[in-house]
Amino acid sequence: MANYSLVKHTDMMAEVRDEAVDICMNAVEKFPKDLQKCTHFIKESMDKKFGSPWHCVAGKGFAFEVSHETKNILYVFVAGETGVLIWKC
Amino acid sequence: MPPKKKPAGKGKKAAETPEPDHAGEEQEKVPVNTSMFSLENEVERKVVKPSNQLELTEDELNQEMLTVLKSTNPQAPKSIVRYDFNEQCFKPEAMVDQFTIHYRTDGWLLHSESEEGKQQLEAKKKEAAAIEDFKAAISKATEADEQEAKQYRNQFNFTERAAQTYNHGTRDRMAATEPPTVLTYSGSTTQWEIYDAYMKDFAVQQMQNESRSSKKTIAEPKKEKQKESTVKKEEKEDIMHTQNMSAAAKVMERVMNQNTNEDITQDFKYWDDQADKFRENEGTLLPLWKFTNEKTKKRNVTSICWNPEYPDMFAVGFGSFDFTKQGRGMICCYSLKNPSFPEFLLYTESGVMCLDFHPQQSSLLACGLYDGTVQVYDIRNKIRTPIFQSTARTGKHTDPVWQIFWEEADLNKWMQFYSISSDGRVTLWTLTKAELLYEDIMELQPHAQALTSIEADSAQFSRLESGCCFDFNRLSDHLFIVGTEEGVIHKCSKSYNSQYLENYTEHGMSVYAVKWNPFLSNVFLSASADWQVKVWDHNHSKSLYSFDLNAPVADIAWAPYSSTVFAAISSDGKVLVYDLSMNRNQPICEQKISKKPRLTKVCFNPHSPVLLVGDERGCVTSLKLSPNLRKALDNTESKDKQVQANNMKTIVDIALKQQ
Numbered sequence: 001m002a003n004y005s006l007v008k009h010t011d012m013m014a015e016v017r018d019e020a021v022d023i024c025m026n027a028v029e030k031f032p033k034d035l036q037k038c039t040h041f042i043k044e045s046m047d048k049k050f051g052s053p054w055h056c057v058a059g060k061g062f063a064f065e066v067s068h069e070t071k072n073i074l075y076v077f078v079a080g081e082t083g084v085l086i087w088k089c
Numbered sequence: 090m091p092p093k094k095k096p097a098g099k100g101k102k103a104a105e106t107p108e109p110d111h112a113g114e115e116q117e118k119v120p121v122n123t124s125m126f127s128l129e130n131e132v133e134r135k136v137v138k139p140s141n142q143l144e145l146t147e148d149e150l151n152q153e154m155l156t157v158l159k160s161t162n163p164q165a166p167k168s169i170v171r172y173d174f175n176e177q178c179f180k181p182e183a184m185v186d187q188f189t190i191h192y193r194t195d196g197w198l199l200h201s202e203s204e205e206g207k208q209q210l211e212a213k214k215k216e217a218a219a220i221e222d223f224k225a226a227i228s229k230a231t232e233a234d235e236q237e238a239k240q241y242r243n244q245f246n247f248t249e250r251a252a253q254t255y256n257h258g259t260r261d262r263m264a265a266t267e268p269p270t271v272l273t274y275s276g277s278t279t280q281w282e283i284y285d286a287y288m289k290d291f292a293v294q295q296m297q298n299e300s301r302s303s304k305k306t307i308a309e310p311k312k313e314k315q316k317e318s319t320v321k322k323e324e325k326e327d328i329m330h331t332q333n334m335s336a337a338a339k340v341m342e343r344v345m346n347q348n349t350n351e352d353i354t355q356d357f358k359y360w361d362d363q364a365d366k367f368r369e370n371e372g373t374l375l376p377l378w379k380f381t382n383e384k385t386k387k388r389n390v391t392s393i394c395w396n397p398e399y400p401d402m403f404a405v406g407f408g409s410f411d412f413t414k415q416g417r418g419m420i421c422c423y424s425l426k427n428p429s430f431p432e433f434l435l436y437t438e439s440g441v442m443c444l445d446f447h448p449q450q451s452s453l454l455a456c457g458l459y460d461g462t463v464q465v466y467d468i469r470n471k472i473r474t475p476i477f478q479s480t481a482r483t484g485k486h487t488d489p490v491w492q493i494f495w496e497e498a499d500l501n502k503w504m505q506f507y508s509i510s511s512d513g514r515v516t517l518w519t520l521t522k523a524e525l526l527y528e529d530i531m532e533l534q535p536h537a538q539a540l541t542s543i544e545a546d547s548a549q550f551s552r553l554e555s556g557c558c559f560d561f562n563r564l565s566d567h568l569f570i571v572g573t574e575e576g577v578i579h580k581c582s583k584s585y586n587s588q589y590l591e592n593y594t595e596h597g598m599s600v601y602a603v604k605w606n607p608f609l610s611n612v613f614l615s616a617s618a619d620w621q622v623k624v625w626d627h628n629h630s631k632s633l634y635s636f637d638l639n640a641p642v643a644d645i646a647w648a649p650y651s652s653t654v655f656a657a658i659s660s661d662g663k664v665l666v667y668d669l670s671m672n673r674n675q676p677i678c679e680q681k682i683s684k685k686p687r688l689t690k691v692c693f694n695p696h697s698p699v700l701l702v703g704d705e706r707g708c709v710t711s712l713k714l715s716p717n718l719r720k721a722l723d724n725t726e727s728k729d730k731q732v733q734a735n736n737m738k739t740i741v742d743i744a745l746k747q748q
């Protein structure tokens with residue numbers, strides 16, 4: 001399966017988006033077995049870099065409906081099998 | 090226990106000794122009763138006896154009874170039997186404990202010589218000593234305190250004061266920020282959705298690759314098109330160099346200059362030296378703008394010429410008077426409106442020595458160069474090349490051209506001008522359509538008086554006198570005067586080219602300038618290196634007036650508004666203004682313009698009371714004449730030419746009478 005990340009939906013600025021995608025990829029690579037730690041890591045680093053409060057959902061299958069601040073959502077598929085959704089609200 | 094009853098008790102005991110058990114009981118009972126009695130006796134003194142009390146007689150009561158205390162306990166059991174395991178049988182206990190305790194108390198007194206007693210005594214002593222010490226310390230401390238208190242008590246009679254600052258009222262302010270806009274987004278993630286998304290992306294990438302490879306093939310022809318378009322763009326973008334832009338830039342430059350030099354402009358227009366009202370026959374010069382720039386700094390100002398059409402415009406020629414420092418020449422055309430940079434400037438191959446604007450065709454500028462060339466420029470032309478130029482074939486001078494002068498057009502309406510050079514020729518140049526024609530009007534033959542015997546020999550080589558300057562009479566057409574390096578001034582006529590009408594020989598060194606009076610046709614002025622400025626009547630060989638300036642006189646100029654006013658500049662940096670009608674001996678104004686550089690040229694503006702002075706460092710200074718120096722200009726009566734001519738004539742007459 002493809003090992004690059006595919007941004008499914010976002011309205012972030014390009015620079016923020018690149019950074020966020022990087023963070024998601026790092027997290028998924030770092031904790032391939034433990035999604036809880038993975039999401040925790042993503043949330044922490046997003047909070048640190050772009051200011052809280054960020055929320056994160058990661059998993060192989062889930063459905064969602066979230067309210068988010070404009071320009072602050074990213075829905076990305078990482079490494080071909082994990083969906084990561086991060087948003088700020 | 091009341092002691093008086095005891096004997097009674099004892100008496101009873103004595104009576105009942107045979108039954109110690111009873112006696113014991115009674116002993117216990119009696120005290121209770123007696124105590125009750127004693128309490129009641131105090132109140133009633135009533136004796137109550139138990140009913141079974143023996144009635145004893147006095148004798149019986151006084152009878153002595155003996156009781157003996159034995160070491161046996163009457164209440165101890167006498168026959169205790171215990172089982173003896175050794176002998177396997179019961180045995181009576183032989184020894185019975187006879188010991189009983191009726192009353193017991195611990196003593197608290199100690200013997201003073203016992204160990205513990207000694208310790209306690211010592212401890213007491215120590216305690217007492219410690220208390221003593223403590224008290225002593227306290228008393229000392231209090232004494233010290235009192236002393237201190239005495240020392241510092243209220244030395245300055247303090248009073249305590251307090252003030253409270255005003256408390257500002259508090260106020261609440263509130264503002265609400267707009268909450269950040271919020272959107273909702275929903276979706277789902279499943280493995281197949283992820284898979285589909287990647288497949289879609291893959292397809293898109295492939296499409297892009299295909300289109301890229303196809304683009305490469307199309308790219309080359311496109312590039313050429315781009316080039317064409319860029320060329321077109323450049324043409325369009327060249328707005329900065331259009332005529333409109335340069336015109337706008339010029340306007341802008343003028344405005345900027347007007348802003349920066351506003352005070353000078355105000356001075357030029359309105360300022361008059363108020364001091365002139367209170368002194369007669371004296372005036373001052375007010376420096377206005379200075380016209381200079383980097384390019385002209387190392388060149389001398391060799392000529393200044395006002396444009397006849399535009400009163401604010403003048404041309405300045407730059408060259409060098411020094412034979413060893415010749416280089417390229419330059420002509421700058423300045424306007425009073427823009428002192429920062431010339432309106433135009435052009436370079437010549439050799440140093441410019443003289444300039445003249447054509448009086449009618451104000452764009453025609455004739456100029457003479459150090460190498461003898463004369464040139465005519467049309468300053469309207471964009472291309473800075475002369476429209477006419479003399480060459481070696483067409484009668485070019487062989488020495489520097491010192492002065493140049495436009496003549497009235499001849500019968501064929503060709504324009505003409507004269508030039509004079511050190512090679513001894515005065516030449517008339519005619520501008521025909523195709524070429525520049527020349528005609529020598531005069532060859533300056535050395536006149537007999539000036540020749541010594543040696544020079545007479547060298548005259549065989551047909552050596553000519555070097556002309557320095559000339560001026561043409563405005564009223565009598567044919568007449569002109571020539572100043573030479575030898576110091577002789579010749580009066581010549583255009584009609585006779587081999588003969589002088591008159592020679593004026595008062596100057597001892599080269600004559601730098603000769604000028605006809607603009608109002609009275611027979612008077613002219615000369616300036617020389619021998620420090621002299623002289624006023625002449627051309628009908629008389631002797632000068633009318635002579636002024637000594639104590640320095641070589643570089644140039645002179647008649648004022649255009651008055652027949653009696655002229656300005657002279659000396660090489661030591663002074664500008665002198667003379668008014669013969671006011672003072673025939675002294676200048677009415679003598680002002681040092683510059684410290685170091687020699688002044689080289691002077692020129693009056695024909696319309697406004699402004700004087701231009703050029704120096705050897707390429708700087709032209711404009712000076713405003715104070716009211717005393719331009720009385721004629723303000724006086725309406727004196728604008729009449731005849732009046733002016735008469736003024737001068739009277740002065741000439743005075744001089745002639747004195748002679």
